[in-house]
Amino acid sequence: MSPLVVPGLLLAAVLAVSGVAKLASPEANADAFVSLRLPRILSRWHAPRLLPYAEILLAVALLVAGGSAYVLVAVVGLALMLAYTGVVARALTFSEPVTCSCFGKLGLGAITRATVVRNLMLSLVAALTLADALRQSRSVAARILDADRTGWAWLGMIALGIAVTGLITHSTGAPGAGGPAYAHTDGQGYAEGAPAELDYVRAPIPFARLELRGGGWITLRDLASTHPRLLVFLNLGCSSCMRVVEILPAFVEANPEVGVHPVFHSGVDRDAIPEWMDYLLDQNAETAQIFGVPTPAAVLLGADGLLAGGPTIGEMAVREFLGDIAAELADARATRDQEETPASPETATVETATVAT
Numbered sequence: 001m002s003p004l005v006v007p008g009l010l011l012a013a014v015l016a017v018s019g020v021a022k023l024a025s026p027e028a029n030a031d032a033f034v035s036l037r038l039p040r041i042l043s044r045w046h047a048p049r050l051l052p053y054a055e056i057l058l059a060v061a062l063l064v065a066g067g068s069a070y071v072l073v074a075v076v077g078l079a080l081m082l083a084y085t086g087v088v089a090r091a092l093t094f095s096e097p098v099t100c101s102c103f104g105k106l107g108l109g110a111i112t113r114a115t116v117v118r119n120l121m122l123s124l125v126a127a128l129t130l131a132d133a134l135r136q137s138r139s140v141a142a143r144i145l146d147a148d149r150t151g152w153a154w155l156g157m158i159a160l161g162i163a164v165t166g167l168i169t170h171s172t173g174a175p176g177a178g179g180p181a182y183a184h185t186d187g188q189g190y191a192e193g194a195p196a197e198l199d200y201v202r203a204p205i206p207f208a209r210l211e212l213r214g215g216g217w218i219t220l221r222d223l224a225s226t227h228p229r230l231l232v233f234l235n236l237g238c239s240s241c242m243r244v245v246e247i248l249p250a251f252v253e254a255n256p257e258v259g260v261h262p263v264f265h266s267g268v269d270r271d272a273i274p275e276w277m278d279y280l281l282d283q284n285a286e287t288a289q290i291f292g293v294p295t296p297a298a299v300l301l302g303a304d305g306l307l308a309g310g311p312t313i314g315e316m317a318v319r320e321f322l323g324d325i326a327a328e329l330a331d332a333r334a335t336r337d338q339e340e341t342p343a344s345p346e347t348a349t350v351e352t353a354t355v356a357t
């Protein structure tokens with residue numbers, strides 16, 4: 001069995017994983033088309049919905065096709081990998097960082113030079129697959145099934161190496177991405193009760209600064225020195241971010257105790273930011289990197305110099321985060337109103353009688 005059977009097997013595995021991951025998170029896949037600024041006609045042609053099926057079909061074809069069909073499939077695979085590489089390389093030229101779900105939620109993260117290198121390596125794998133197709137008339141699956149013990153041993157070692165590499169590079173999520181994202185507060189950013197029950201350790205607000213809308217700079221600690229501040233990290237080219245933007249006005253109106261500040265990359269088109277936003281600018285996404293968050297994400301700064309909640313990452317997580325904050329503040333208001341309402345004589349008599357009993 002020729003070693004060139006391995007690239008075809010690897011490419012099929014990558015495409016299968018990518019397709020299944022995209023099917024598991026169709027919204028993230030559709031958002032990637034927007035974030036990467038792909039032609040809108042692709043979305044009108046339902047490309048985001050069809051792409052996962054195409055990748056899975058291509059993966060199967062890479063395994064079972066033989067002869068000229070194998071050559072054709074390998075050409076398609078190489079063209080697809082080169083197209084992906086071109087798309088992510090182009091995204092590096094954008095003024096704002098781009099978060100791409102290239103492998104569904106498995107590959108969710110900011111596009112960097114490392115992303116381009118990864119795609120170049122996948123293109124190399126696709127090129128080797130084409131070289132194999134030009135030399136072989138039999139399919140990958142047929143040659144693997146006919147492999148002797150030595151061939152199966154090599155394939156087993158390759159699979160083991162892939163599994164170990166995956167475990168080593170697997171991300172368990174950025175800080176705050178898992179577990180409870182909100183510490184119960186009294187409306188001023190101070191935790192109530194024992195934080196151990198919530199598994200939320202209130203770390204100090206990091207030393208970072210943001211650019212004010214009208215110019216100048218402010219540190220996060222100075223920003224939160226008067227009352228809690230909610231930072232919502234957004235990107236105007238991100239569909240999930242725009243869905244978060246839609247719910248912010250109602251949250252701002254209902255929760256005046258918290259200052260809400262959308263945070264954009266310093267390269268954002270300021271004219272495109274809605275006028276109602278009291279936004280801040282993050283120079284080169286430095287503050288987002290300190291918190292270890294892509295977009296959308298949110299973090300609550302307490303007025304006591306400690307984090308009061310988050311960071312929480314992703315549209316649904318941010319929505320739940322805002323709901324938790326609103327619920328806590330509503331409870332705090334109800335408790336405060338109850339304490340400030342004087343008891344009637346009848347109530348006082350009943351309470352006294354109950355205590356005496």
